[in-house]
Amino acid sequence: MSLAISAPSSRAWLAGLVSHAALIVLTLLLAYLALRAPNFLDAQNLTAILRQSAPLAILACGLSVVVIGGGDDVVSGGIDLSLPAAAVLGAGIISYQLSVAGSGLGTALLFGLPAVLAVGAANSLLVVGIGLTPLLATLATSVAVSGLTKLITSNRRINVSNRAIDWVRDGDIGGIPASMLLALLVFAGLAFLVHRTRWGAHLQAIGASRAVASLTGLPTRKSVALSYGLAAAAAAVAAIAILARGSGSSPGSEEPLLLEMVLATFLGGAFSRRRIVTVWGALLGAVLVTALSTGFALLQVNIFWVSGIKGGLILLVLVAAALDERLRR
Amino acid sequence: MTQSSFVSTLGRTLAGGLIGGISLLALAAGAASAQDLSLAGKTIGVAVVGTQHFWDREAFKGATEEIEKLGGTVVPTDGGRDNQVHANNHDVFITRKVDAVITILGDASVDPKLKALKAAGIPVFTVDHLSPEAVNNTASDNYFTGSQIGILLAKAIGGKGKVAVFNAFSGSLQFCGVRYDLWKYVLEDFPEIEIIKPELAEVFANSPEDARKQTLALLEQHPKGTLDAIHVACWDQPAIGVVQAIEEAGRAGDVVVTAVDAGPETLEIIAEKDSPFVANIAQQPYLIGKTAAENVARHFAGEKLLSQTFVPVIPVDGPEEAKRVYKQLGYGTIN
């Protein structure tokens, strides 16, 4: 018999409440919206939610890989704040190539997508090579990349009209919006890598405990570096989704995405049995966060309240995660 | 000033303005007279890109108040001055199955949404957003706006000098293109006026502060005597920051500012003695919104609308005119 079982039950109850807090609040919010927001559960509205959530879902899936590999500690764990800025940079370059330089789509992608991957490489170098804190390193790249985007687009909106891009925006296959298919593709690829391969199993161990990973002889640095690369690859796909959604690129699009990406990814942890960030949790989180935005718009809630509520939800998720950690100890 | 007194004052001054025959006529000619119009039993979605700026707010208020006056129900959305959020907000109207939509401003990202609305059988009326999907677009007479501000600028700098221009949107917003192109067209008649390249690009949200910083940098690059005017091509929120920067840098009297829109806050700046802000073109955003709402009612009354409805604008040249227009548009009085 272990001594451990004599822990007081009030503490266990509290721990249970804390680890489910975000889930409870989200469920209540969604239930409220389903009841009160007119036509919230209409097929049309649900499709609109899916369509709108694509860029966010792609970014959140990408971020989840970095968080899984770097650990979900809010301060020192893995995070890549530069993903939205990198995606917007990609969208900006592709728009510029298509509409200003007059290139074809192939050429435009050839310019835009590698640029996004380069941001990932820079993050890998800063975090793994030099050993900076991911939070600060990627915040810095994010600012730098935003500046670069403004430089390239002269800080202007660039309209894009391209048949393939329009299809991503409006098209569907079997009723599933094309942009969502793009997101599902990214999800499937990343989920397979992280949750179904040896590399993924090692990445999870590395994120959970660097000590265990190195004692087991896992290649920690290489795996973490690759996680930033994969996230950047997701951001490159997100660039296309952002471009399609906005029919072009607008300066400053990265800001709202940043908040929602972090929210969706960490919210996703609440869905997993193990209370950890997962790729599928991030996907689900992204769709639910978008559903919140749509629901609040349907209810005509003031847009600034909506930002406030989302910010509050992020705090709740992070605080719950931190408390969960403490109560578990 | 209370809202109702504001509206009635506005009504009176507008009547005065129209009778006075300033600039153009409203082209919304039609059979149904104002009293017959009704939106009873109709639900109208009104999407506005933001409500922080006077112009946006007034147009939004003009539309929603008129819809309610005509017996309709309003489903409003606010983009928080984020074009993507504004575009996404249009999905709400399909979900809510509204009878018609008035969409105020927005860039091309909103067009696919308008297409979807049209496909769902919902007629779309735009304000300052030209779209093939819309039944009608209500806007100021941007042709007159662009050419008039060009003339006023040329006059302010004596027909010669260097001019910097904030022009982020001529490529992406059709009405901005018109304002910018005609302004430039007029300036071509003054060979001694030179437009500084590269042009500046203001941001969409939080523009005064951004413009202030950009202007401070511009003034550094162009010392006294090498810059005569700064023009904001499509609106005047950035001009607030531009004026601040000029005064901060001690360049008032050296560099003049022109812009378009002329809401109360910029009129107040122009009205100040020795203000660098010398000319503006006053729009009537409330009237524009109201006209759009009336157009919806006309549409339901079976009337055939022209694709464009122009609402008159009022040129503002110097502090005295600023005070006069301020009063005329019902914003109060400036001493």
Next chain:
Amino acid sequence: MPLPLAAASLAPGLTLAMTGIVKTFPGVRALDAADLDIRAGEIHGLVGENGAGKSTIIKILGGVYARDAGDILANGEVLAGGAAADMHAIGIRIIHQELNLVDHFTVAESVFLGQERTDRFGGLAKRRMRREAEAFLRDVLECPLDGQTLIRDLGIAERKLVQIAAALIDGKARLVVFDEPTAPLAAAETGRLFNAIRNLKARGVSILYVSHYLGEIVDICDRVTVFRNGRHVAVLDAPNPTRTDEIITWMIGRQLDDLYPAAAVRTADGIEAEPSFAVERLGDGRSFADVSFSLAKGEIFGIAGLIGSGRDELVDGLYGLRPPATGRVTRAGRPIRLDPALAVQSGLVLVPRDRRRDGLVLDLAVTDNINLASLDEVSTAGFRRERRANARATRLADLLDIRPRSVGTRAGLLSGGNQQKVVLGRWLAAEAEIFLLDEPTIGVDIGARAEIYRLVRELADGGATVIVSSGDAAELIGLCDRIAVLVRGKLVEIVRCGEISVDGLIARTTDAAGQRVAS
């Protein structure tokens, strides 16, 4: 379900002969021509005091350290290399004292971490891994577990078995080294572990069992090697409970010197009458439970216990670093709340075991470190009075004989003994009444030790109550008036120092009589 072959088969045991192994670190000869001889299929015990060289030889076996000299014969063949890969290749597996498991991984994932099975498309063969992990745990380790269970939902013994399964699942283990495997376990849980180890032996695997618990050693081992000061001093065949005294004698092998200040051991009668500090049924819910004792002014009270006895946790609990879950603590008859912030205020101070990390600000000068806990007294209206602070620090440094004498020296540059004295000095400056000294002489040289002992005795003579937690039996016996013996989270006995020998104390803390296994 029939057992898959891969999981069931274990390689035949390894015969390992290590002779004349030398390993030197700067200033220390950790292994000094040590021999260790393990026969195929036996459970071989390795015992010795702290610093005897046990962990060094384990690290050489694991390939973490390279030996400076000496030969290793594996099944009669000379082993040339000594890198981790070489050791792994000949079938040596180390079961580390730490659990090394990820809390939110499943049993199957943990067992196969780093050696995952994949299907032909490169994806994880999750079902197969689960099956094999479950089979191995059930059949080899007698621990039927669902492979999908999360590690965090397992008991400590089960986690230990998962850790063992992870080391052995590849079927190539021939010598398994257990480093203090029962340290984190409660008494009743060790039985499961022993079953598993005996099972491995029955399957022919060689085992090296390293532990402080002599009761366990004589219970489970076929032969025992005793290390002292980096050398083997004895190899015992057929150990049994009657031979633990013999083992202890080999382990200590030295006479107590005059390190300890002579002091009349106080009779306990006066102590109980007027307790200055009492602990009643204290427990933290996992590492220790039901601990009670009461102390008088002027008493030095020792706490003895091995790793896993709950000694460290008890000290942390008393200071409030980890608030206890049950029981209460009273001072002069009044209950006090255990909270580090309040502890200082109420005159209860801790001199922590890892003073470099917890006790000192290494970049600050000695003066600042000494005055850290009593800033109020050297400040006027919030401003530090530099001269007053220096004067105080110098007076205390003199008293404590801190060298170098200049109080402006950075604390990080001092030797271990002098750092310890600085920490003590700080609390003297704060004029505390109850001192909690956690491993006060770890990393302190002999000369400085004597000084610290003298200081502690002076503190007590001045009326303070001193609690000393130490893993060094001789230190406790020499210094304390009474000693509490902790075994696996329970206070089994409070002994008076005049009535017990060092051997006797070691026999009690190491549970040499093996009562625990029997109970």
